[in-house]
Amino acid sequence: MIIDLHIHSTFSDGELTPEQIVATAVRKEITIISITDHDEMAGYVKARKNAPANLHVIPGRRGRWRITYTRLLYKP
Numbered sequence: 001m002i003i004d005l006h007i008h009s010t011f012s013d014g015e016l017t018p019e020q021i022v023a024t025a026v027r028k029e030i031t032i033i034s035i036t037d038h039d040e041m042a043g044y045v046k047a048r049k050n051a052p053a054n055l056h057v058i059p060g061r062r063g064r065w066r067i068t069y070t071r072l073l074y075k076p
């Protein structure tokens with residue numbers, strides 16, 4: 001079993017369309033993939049729609065988070 005759980009499509013910063021990703025996965029005999037585009041699920045939706053029955057496409061999403069730093073003060 002071959003698995004790739006971190007793939008970006010052209011809906012994010014990847015080089016392949018979801019259809020090309022599915023075709024590549026089938027050719028390489030990958031059985032499980034996850035499209036993990038930045039803040040976007042459309043790549044997953046297209047890949048899932050075009051995947052054959054023997055290729056499992058798991059939903060994924062790489063989120064961008066705004067980090068807020070808080071200063072904690074401690075007085076003994």
